[in-house]
Amino acid sequence: MPTLQFKGKVFVQNHHLAVPFHELQPVKAKGLSKTPSLHDNVIVQGDNLAALKALLPTYHGKVKCIYIDPPYNTGNEGWAYNDNVNSPMLREWLGRTVDREDLTRHDKWCCLMLPRLKLLRELLRDDGAIFVSIDDNEVHRLRCLMDEVFGEENFVTTVIWQKVFSPKNTARHFSEDHDFILVYARNLEKWVPKLVERSEEAISRYKNPDDDSRGVWSSSDLTARNYYSLGTYEVTSPSGKKYKPSVGNYFRVSPDKFAELDEDGRIWWGPDQGSMPRLKRFLSEVKNGVVPQTLWLHTDVGHTQDAKKEIVSVLEFEKSEDVFNTVKPTSLIRRILQVASDKDSIIFDSFAGSGTTAHAVLALNKEDGGNRRFVLVECEDYADTITAERVRRVIRGVPTAKNEDLKKGLGGTFSYFKLGQPMRQESLLDGSNLPDYEALAGYVFFTATGEEWNPKRAKRKQWFIGESRLYDVFLIYEPEVERLKDMALTLDLLKKLPSVSGKNKLVFAPTKYVDQEFLDRYRVTFQQLPFQIYKAVDSVTTKDSTTKGTKNTKAGPTKKSS
Numbered sequence: 001m002p003t004l005q006f007k008g009k010v011f012v013q014n015h016h017l018a019v020p021f022h023e024l025q026p027v028k029a030k031g032l033s034k035t036p037s038l039h040d041n042v043i044v045q046g047d048n049l050a051a052l053k054a055l056l057p058t059y060h061g062k063v064k065c066i067y068i069d070p071p072y073n074t075g076n077e078g079w080a081y082n083d084n085v086n087s088p089m090l091r092e093w094l095g096r097t098v099d100r101e102d103l104t105r106h107d108k109w110c111c112l113m114l115p116r117l118k119l120l121r122e123l124l125r126d127d128g129a130i131f132v133s134i135d136d137n138e139v140h141r142l143r144c145l146m147d148e149v150f151g152e153e154n155f156v157t158t159v160i161w162q163k164v165f166s167p168k169n170t171a172r173h174f175s176e177d178h179d180f181i182l183v184y185a186r187n188l189e190k191w192v193p194k195l196v197e198r199s200e201e202a203i204s205r206y207k208n209p210d211d212d213s214r215g216v217w218s219s220s221d222l223t224a225r226n227y228y229s230l231g232t233y234e235v236t237s238p239s240g241k242k243y244k245p246s247v248g249n250y251f252r253v254s255p256d257k258f259a260e261l262d263e264d265g266r267i268w269w270g271p272d273q274g275s276m277p278r279l280k281r282f283l284s285e286v287k288n289g290v291v292p293q294t295l296w297l298h299t300d301v302g303h304t305q306d307a308k309k310e311i312v313s314v315l316e317f318e319k320s321e322d323v324f325n326t327v328k329p330t331s332l333i334r335r336i337l338q339v340a341s342d343k344d345s346i347i348f349d350s351f352a353g354s355g356t357t358a359h360a361v362l363a364l365n366k367e368d369g370g371n372r373r374f375v376l377v378e379c380e381d382y383a384d385t386i387t388a389e390r391v392r393r394v395i396r397g398v399p400t401a402k403n404e405d406l407k408k409g410l411g412g413t414f415s416y417f418k419l420g421q422p423m424r425q426e427s428l429l430d431g432s433n434l435p436d437y438e439a440l441a442g443y444v445f446f447t448a449t450g451e452e453w454n455p456k457r458a459k460r461k462q463w464f465i466g467e468s469r470l471y472d473v474f475l476i477y478e479p480e481v482e483r484l485k486d487m488a489l490t491l492d493l494l495k496k497l498p499s500v501s502g503k504n505k506l507v508f509a510p511t512k513y514v515d516q517e518f519l520d521r522y523r524v525t526f527q528q529l530p531f532q533i534y535k536a537v538d539s540v541t542t543k544d545s546t547t548k549g550t551k552n553t554k555a556g557p558t559k560k561s562s
């Protein structure tokens with residue numbers, strides 16, 4: 001397969017693997033949850049590369065639908081790539097703000113996107129899909145990157161979203177009336193889109209000119225170009241006119257079936273009873289929805305002005321320049337959710353902007369009683385003042401809103417996190433930037449077991465950090481380099497570790513002075529810090545799947561991503 005080459009590609013190709021795991025620190029005051037949790041609706045403030053990596057232990061292989069709306073790279077956005085890639089030269093080049101004068105802005109954009117797309121793919125369920133908004137500036141390069149990351153065989157379609165309601169007559173060449181949304185499945189064999197509910201406009205096409213007691217109907221051509229051996233007969237209309245399909249066309253039903261349909265009043269011969277016959281389809285008999293189409297009209301899914309009005313009404317901006325420019329309408333995201341999510345799905349948006357995705361998830365849950373959850377990432381400071389603020393308001397209620405649900409509040413909770421320190425092997429090894437005990441405990445527990453850590457269960461004096469479904473987990477560690485050098489699992493210590501639940505023990509420590517024989521005797525699995533934090537995942541989940549047979553063995557990062 002031909003692949004896209006761009007400056008810096010060799011450096012970012014595997015960058016997602018090199019990105020260290022970061023702590024995710026809850027900021028309770030900014031969320032709307034009594035107990036902040038990564039299993040709640042989540043907003044993370046931070047760069048999405050580090051944030052996605054930090055979310056992997058919790059969400060690997062669990063996300064049903066990803067929607068992202070990255071910078072379109074128009075040259076006017078003033079974004080700067082800030083990934084800490086290894087090469088200092090490349091870092092310097094990448095770090096400069098991207099504008100129209102920058103002849104390598106497309107290379108930089110590809111450097112931004114490639115590692116993020118790779119991480120996003122890790123998050124998707126087998127039957128999940130990703131939707132990416134983009135315009136002509138980068139659509140062709142994005143398509144190549146997506147082919148590379150998701151596989152061209154998993155390309156679903158390119159949706160055209162009619163984003164404006166009237167053409168721009170001041171345009172120099174063409175009025176750009178649409179954006180693209182590229183859609184890729186994690187595995188096209190397993191991804192099935194849902195039907196889309198009929199639009200008002202589609203419903204209005206159903207009429208009842210013959211007063212049929214079965215209600216409104218629409219009609220379709222009874223002939224087609226597909227060869228059908230029984231489809232060349234002649235029919236006579238009630239007014240006596242004779243009809244045959246035109247040359248190269250065939251009736252789609254046999255003569256017997258035609259007669260049966262006519263007898264049942266399902267053939268429409270036109271108001272004069274003498275036109276080419278058509279098949280009647282009653283609204284009451286068609287499926288609840290229609291197969292999703294690739295053209296999304298603003299009349300069905302909203303346009304950019306709708307989006308701006310929506311956000312202004314929620315956030316009550318005083319100055320028009322405060323309005324978020326690239327905001328999407330909730331009805332657009334709602335359409336994506338309708339096509340690609342179930343009522344209990346997890347939805348990701350790692351370029352969250354004003355939080356439209358969260359708003360759309362909450363609104364749809366309210367409407368259909370669903371329990372979808374959102375996870376949003378936004379790097380800018382407005383993650384709190386715009387993204388989270390919008391979510392706080394729509395949850396609690398917007399008194400001035402016209403929509404009754406929104407006025408009363410859509411309900412729900414969310415937890416707010418910020419990125420903490422990176423968990424680097426080097427900093428654990430050389431003692432620089434040592435995470436505090438709680439941070440490492442939470443991280444180790446989560447990463448090793450795929451389960452949420454509950455600090456209340458910990459008994460620090462006994463090094464016990466919590467009980468997972470399979471293990472009592474222990475962390476022997478102090479964030480002091482001198483002490484850390486002497487910290488080891490000794491036989492004496494091993495004997496003193498409390499048997500909290502009677503399960504096998506999983507012990508993390510910088511080193512051990514005890515033979516395997518004793519570890520076996522005391523049913524201890526030893527994991528050396530910092531090297532084996534991730535290894536534990538594999539051993540734990542493998543054992544787990546053999547004992548219980550139900551757990552998703554992909555929970556927690558794979559070796560590949562560690």
Ligand SMILES: C[S@@+](CC[C@H](N)C(=O)[O-])C[C@H]1O[C@@H](n2cnc3c(N)ncnc32)[C@H](O)[C@@H]1O
Binds near residue numbers: 046069070324354357
């Ligand atoms: C086009 S806007 C998204 C708009 C959003 N769909 C809405 O309806 O409001 C892109 C957002 O991605 C954010 N962003 C860009 N690079 C990012 C990164 N590396 N990590 C996290 N957020 C990022 C920008 O700050 C911006 O808010």
